[in-house]
Amino acid sequence: MSGNSNMKFLYAGIAIALLLSALAPFLASSDPDGLESAAGGVVEEVRMSELEEAEPAVGSPMPDYAIEGMGKGGEVAAIAIGTLAVLAISFGFGKVFNKKA
C-alpha cells in the first residue's frame, strides 16, 4: 500500500517495458494485423491498393516504429522513445490531475 512499493511497481514496469521495446523489433511478427488481413481478404484489389497508397492525414516523425536509415537499432530506439514518452505523459497527466483535486 505504501508509496514506496508503488514506486517499485513503477520501476519494475519500466524495466519490463524497456525489455519489450528491445525485443519487439526482433520477435514481432511482420504479418499484417487482424484489420489489415481482413482488408486483404474482403476488399477488392483496386480499392485495396487505393487504401494502401493513401497518405496519413498528418505526418509522423517515426512511422511504423522505425527511424529512417537506422535498421533494427532504430526500431528498438523508436519503441523505447515511445515507451518513455507514454510513461512521461501518463506520469505528468497523473501529477497535474492530482494537484487539481
Add this chain to the structure above:
Amino acid sequence: MHIPDSFIPLSQAIVYWIIALPFIIMSMKWAKNELDEMKVPILAALAAGIFAIQAMNIPVGMGTSGHMVGATLVAIVFASPWAGVLVLTLVLLVQGFAFADGGITTMGANILNMGVISGFVGYYTYVMLRKNMNVNIAAFGGAWVGLFISAIACAVQMWLAGTFPLVPGLMAMGTYHLIIGFIGEGLITAVAISAIAKSRPDLLEDSFAAGNERLDMEATA
C-alpha cells in the same frame, strides 16, 4: 486493430470522435476523483508496458498477426473501466501522432473500439465471471470477450464506411480476433493479473471486491 485514416471517410470519422469525446472526458473525471499520489506510478507503469507490448505482434496463423490492447487489464487493476479508457487514450495519442499507427482522423474510432468497448465489455465480463470463477479465468475471459466485441464493432464501422462488405468483414474480423483475443489479450491479461495478485495483492483489493460474493465464500471457507 488500429484503423488508418483512409479506412473511414472524414465525415464518419468525426462522428466517432464526437462519440468518443464524452468517454475521454469522463475518464479524466475518473482520474481527478480516483487518482492520488500513490496510484499515479501504477498508472504510468501500466501505460508504458501496454505501449511496449502493443509493438510486439504475435503471429496467429493464416498470415495474420495481432497484439494485446490492454484496456481490460488496466480496468481490472483499477477496478474501473474508465482507467482503461484513459490509458488507451494516452497510448493511442502517442501511437497516432509519433508512429502513424492508427490515423489522427480515425483516432476517435480507435479510442472508442480499443479503449471504451474493449475496456467496458472486458471489465464487466470479468466482474460477472468473477462471481463464479477464480480471478485468473475471469480475467482471461473478460479480456478475450472485450477484444472480440471491439473487433466486431470495428467490422461494423468498416461496413458503414463502405470499406468492408458486412458479412465477409464480420467473418474475417471475428475469426482473426477470436484467436488474437485468446493469445494476445486473454492469456497475457491472465498472466499479468496473476503476477500482480502474487506480488501486490493489495493493488487488486477493489477489483476482487467487484466479484464479492465469490470472495465472501472464499473468506468463510
